[in-house]
């Protein structure tokens with residue numbers, strides 16, 4: 001199956017498969033990338049089995065996990081760092097919730113297809129700049145994974161646009177300007193042409 005076919009299959013799933021557990025080595029690497037101070041309160045909004053939560057560097061920490069009756073959308077305590085691997089089907093709602101908690105750092109492991117200019121813009125509009133981006137491959141996860149670290153009142157390390165560009169010319173005769181194969185419509189002879197023949 002091609003990547004495009006797999007991607008289409010994922011988009012058409014009726015029930016999202018959101019429960020992918022992070023390997024411990026990746027969770028530790030992710031946590032180590034965050035610059036922290038001893039007074040920081042860490043928060044894992046989607047704890048799963050606790051692979052992030054259990055590896056946070058101090059004991060001041062909070063968690064949510066829907067299967068244990070703690071919904072992240074009902075969490076409202078003061079925290080400094082959000083760090084984890086959230087359910088990707090809820091990513092917009094999760095970013096909205098995260099910025100509303102006003103932590104200093106928001107950091108997620110997300111799939112490459114979830115890393116979009118609109119989401120970067122949303123974070124910028126809410127005062128968060130992307131300060132680190134680390135790309136890696138986790139076996140069993142679709143495509144590449146991105147460790148994203150946003151910090152309050154910082155500049156983005158990369159630029160982005162939310163505009164769509166369209167090519168002026170088709171790449172080749174059988175392909176339209178969006179790169180899709182053109183449907184070949186058989187030429188129907190008009191009555192005039194039939195009479196001429």
Ligand SMILES: C[S@@+](CC[C@H](N)C(=O)[O-])C[C@H]1O[C@@H](n2cnc3c(N)ncnc32)[C@H](O)[C@@H]1O
Nearest residue numbers: 019020021022046047048065066071072085087
């Ligand atoms: C991708 S898994 C990751 C689990 C864990 N963070 C890890 O890295 O191994 C996402 C987790 O989010 C949980 N979840 C989904 N919706 C939630 C919600 N509204 N509040 C809290 N947890 C939620 C799921 O039950 C699942 O355990």
